[in-house]
Amino acid sequence: MAERTDGRIVAAVESFLEHVRHARGLSDQTVRAYANDLDHFVAFAAARGSTGLQDLGLELLRDWLWEADQRGLARSTIARRSSSVRAFTRWASETGVLATDPGVRLRAPKGATHLPRVVSSDQVRMVLDQLAVRADTDGAGALRDLAVVELLYAAAIRVSELVGIDVVDLDRSRLTVRVLGKGGKERVVPFGVPARDALEAWLERGRPVLGGRTTPPEPSALFLGDRGARLGVRSAYRIVARALEGLPGAGPSGPHTFRHTAATHLLDGGADLRAVQELLGHASLGTTQVYTHVSSARLREVYRTAHPRA
Secondary structure, three states: OOOOOOOEHHHHHHHHHHHHHHHOOOOHHHHHHHHHHHHHHHHHHHHOOOOEHHHOOHHHHHHHHHHHHHOOOOHHHHHHHHHHHHHHHHHHHHOOOOOOOHHHHOOOOOOOOOOOOOOOHHHHHHHHHHHHHHHHHOOHHHHHHHHHHHHHHHHOOOHHHHHOOEHHHEEOOOOEEEEEOHHHOEEEEEOOHHHHHHHHHHHHHHHHHHHOOOOOOOOOEOOEOOOOOEOOHHHHHHHHHHHHOOOOOOOOOOOHHHHHHHHHHHHHOOOOHHHHHHHHOOOOHHHHOHHHHHHHHHHHHHHHHHOOOO
């Protein structure tokens, strides 16, 4: 059955966003990205006098991307916008909102490929040692910060997965944690003894302190913010950025640094690529293969700096 709209682009976009939010179960972050890109498209179309579905054609889509290119937007941003609007027009065609799919022939420049930031084992050890010193003296928040970073690195999980963990998801005897990944896919991932020790210290000495700062207390979340509610993504970013502050090397300083680092260290240590894919929760092996490129890049750098005939 075709989706019902009032014949206007904006109404069709709203229906599409409801579809991806509820029927497809995409993450809030992905839905927000779709919404932001399509809001820009709707505004561009309206400025061109194109508000009805009958105006939605390939030339309008191309003009929108061309305008973004002329404003100097990054290639990766334009590629993402192209992907968002093509997802919308494909849905509109499949549901009968549009008779044909004008986005099927839309092309945009591929985003520039950037290798993820990876820090060395010694740097990870230094960061965790500094956090451990703070945890011994600075109270509940420092205990949480150490447990957060230990788990991010040990389990190679996404920040969205980290903040969604409940206490019951943690199995300290088996050293595993259950997380909810992209598309609502659940998986169980292992972690090591140092992460277990940090988590136990947090649960026994830190969480009760922060949990007492809100009424009623947060009953389920593993990690709490400074006010006692479930730790949010932005707060997790701040924790990691503070931990990585001053560390040599360029690149992002967010939670994904530890996910990228853990994956690379696993492959450097001889882990099977498919096992790492399973650990990371990647649907495609190709997504995981970027870490083999990182390892190769590091190998070349070591060779150039160490080999006398390099």
